[in-house]
Amino acid sequence: MTTDERVQVLVVGAGLGGLSATLFLAQRGVRVLGISKHGGTSTHPRATGQHHRTMELLRTGGVADEVLQGSEGVDGLVIKVAESLRGPVLHTIVHDGEDPASALSPERPGLSGQEHVEPVLLDRARALGADVRFRTELTSFEQDGTGVTARLLDRTTGRSSTVRADYLVAADGAHSPVRQALGIERTGRGRLSSHIGIVFDADLDDVLAHDRFTLFYLRNPAFTGVFVASNTPRRNAMAVEYDPTRESPADYPPSRCAELLRVATGLPDLEPEIVETTTWEMAHWVSTRLRDGRVFLVGDAAKVTPPTGGLGGNTAIGDGFDIAWKLAAVLRGEAGPGLLDSYDAERGPYARLVADGSLNNYVRRMAPHLAGPDIPDPVDPHQLTLGYRCRSRAVLIDDDDPAPMEDPFQPSGRPGFRAPHVPLGDRSPADFFGDWTLITLDPAWRDAPVRVPELADPTGELARRFGIGARGASLLRPDGVVAWRTAEPPDDPAGAVRDVLARLLG
Ligand SMILES: Cc1cc2nc3c(=O)[nH]c(=O)nc-3n(C[C@H](O)[C@H](O)[C@H](O)COP(=O)(O)OP(=O)(O)OC[C@H]3O[C@@H](n4cnc5c(N)ncnc54)[C@H](O)[C@@H]3O)c2cc1C
Structure with missing residues (x-):
């Protein structure tokens, strides 16, 4: 060829x-x-x-x-399980701008x-x-x-x-x-449900707050589905579960979609403009x-x-x-x-x-x-997104803790985890994500063959969170994951970093 x-x-x-x-x-x-x-x-x-x-x-x-x-x-989030946008609400998952993780990242x-x-x-x-x-x-x-x-x-x-x-x-x-x-x-479990996806335009001012991102899981006698508001004025989307062994997308003409949207919004006089219908399978693979x-x-x-x-x-x-x-x-x-x-x-x-x-x-x-014993356990969303531990030859893990995640509100700074967020004046360790970086307070490391920013640590929190004391160092990968750390400087700090990089990068 x-x-x-x-x-x-x-x-x-x-x-x-x-x-x-x-x-x-x-x-x-x-x-x-x-x-x-x-x-x-x-x-x-x-x-x-x-x-x-x-x-x-x-x-x-x-x-x-x-x-x-x-x-x-849009500065808040509303996620509920309900019969319709007007209720009754079966369960509130998130309401409003509460963001407990705001202390974990800049x-x-x-x-x-x-x-x-x-x-x-x-x-x-x-x-x-x-x-x-x-x-x-x-x-x-x-x-x-x-x-x-x-x-x-x-x-x-x-x-x-x-x-x-x-x-x-x-x-x-x-x-x-x-x-x-x-x-x-x-x-995996494979296909969980089949959906008709409906993108539509309608005036939902009576039921939606426009400064909130709104997502409703809908469970009502007519159907099960998901409503998602978009940030484009009047544009919204809804997915409705259907049984592909008994129905086909042709059974969902605009008139039926409009009727389902009236149920979903709780607005019996709503005249939505259907922009598009698609099919989509929710699955676990x-x-x-x-x-x-x-x-x-x-x-x-x-x-x-x-x-x-x-x-x-x-x-x-x-x-x-x-x-x-x-x-x-x-x-x-x-x-x-x-x-x-x-x-x-x-x-x-x-x-x-x-x-x-x-x-x-x-x-x-x-x-x-x-629900049953074959359904996996819940996973804490903050641990998943900010407390996952990478395990591979590209991190030098020096403990035998087998846990796949840790609580990011109590970050350990150990290799494999994302570098903890520590406010450094108007900066953060996350400012250095993107390139190999050595986090240290000791100038003895300054010749290391990676970026070595000058850092001050008036509260001692950086040294404590990263587990590096006043003289050690923590090596961050381009993704901000701690690749290696030590609490004490070796005789030849720059050479030690070179050796570590050689081990990590093969
Ligand atoms: C209706 C719907 C609703 C969803 N809702 C949510 C949600 O609320 N939250 C959420 O997190 N996720 C949601 N998802 C999932 C989310 O959209 C996907 O996880 C995400 O888009 C994955 O991105 P991707 O780049 O992996 O794949 P995709 O976005 O699917 O992109 C696949 C790409 O591959 C290209 N492609 C495929 N085959 C070829 C080929 N042979 N040659 C060239 N190009 C090819 C396509 O053109 C496309 O560009 C939803 C998905 C759908 C379909």
Whole structure:
């Protein structure tokens, strides 16, 4: 096969996962081609909300403020289980702007919708030099010892071409043709429910507060579903469960959708304009591995999680960031290919926790009849997003605590965990995420071959939280995870950091 073009990384998919990988690769100087078979970014307000950790990663990409602009004027959250938007309310999950995690990060969470975030990521990726093409489909690929050869179809011209890449990132969604071609199995509960997704325009001033992001899990005699308000005036979305063995999408013409919306809103005279109806399956699947040779699964391709918890989009961004810094380090010759083993080792167990915790949420919020011993235990959302422990050869863990997470309100600063947030005047350790950084108060470390910011610690909290005392140091990876720490300086501090990096990066 002759090759028409050559890139370092081919990213298949331009959703939240693919665009994140593309942006963070381009930011690190990697020649990256991103493709999507669709005509553009998502027009649906699907995944809404960016938690603190996601915002920290987006900040390193230079897009945090633009992402937050998508939810300007919205500064609270209402999540309820109810019969309709007018009640009765069966259970309040979140009401208003309470954010106990605000002390854990310098970032505030975003409430922007996917239709706002994707274009922000796309523009930034292109500005950083990435080539992103829509209406471009991956039709087949093969890998060998030195790279991946992919065949692409330009859906506008009908022309086929081939591209050769060192690595392929598969961010090609829940059905992931790449995962299927590789024969990577998934385990899980599988399909939980089928939905008719209804995007509609209507004036809901009587039932919605516009300065609040509103999400209602609806359980009423007519149907079970989810209502999600968008940040676009009058635009909202609702998903209604249906039984595909007894009905088809054709059974949901606009007149029936409008009737369901009247029930959902509790507004019997509502005349909604139906913008679009789609079908969607809520499911619980985790791929048994996230890597095959030179191919890596990201986002929904790696796991499909029920949206109860709002983690699908956040995890896709986290996966994209993770594979990007690791691939870039290898492609730039800063790390050996062994570093890439850490992607599956760290993101695989995380995908399982995300999917299982969201499944537990789904059963409690929408499907109590499924409750039973085979449903996974609840997962604390703060531990999951800010207290997860990475375990791989890319962290030097020096204790035998097997816990997968810790309470981020009591961060231990141990290797594997995200660096604790400690206010440093108007700065935070999170300001240094994005690059290898040594957190220390002792100038003896200043020649270490990574960034060593000058830090003051008038309250002693930095030394205590990081467990480094006055003379030790904590080495942060580009994702802000503590890779290694010591409480005492060795004889040759810079040499010690060099040795540690050599161990971590192979
Ligand atoms: C109706 C709906 C509602 C949702 N609600 C929520 C929610 O409330 N909260 C939440 O967190 N998540 C929600 N999700 C899930 C969330 O949208 C996903 O988790 C997130 O978008 C995953 O992003 P991704 O990049 O992995 O995949 P996707 O966004 O699915 O992107 C897949 C990409 O792959 C491309 N692609 C596929 N095959 C090929 C090919 N052969 N060649 C080229 N390109 C290809 C597509 O064009 C697309 O660009 C919802 C999803 C849906 C469908």
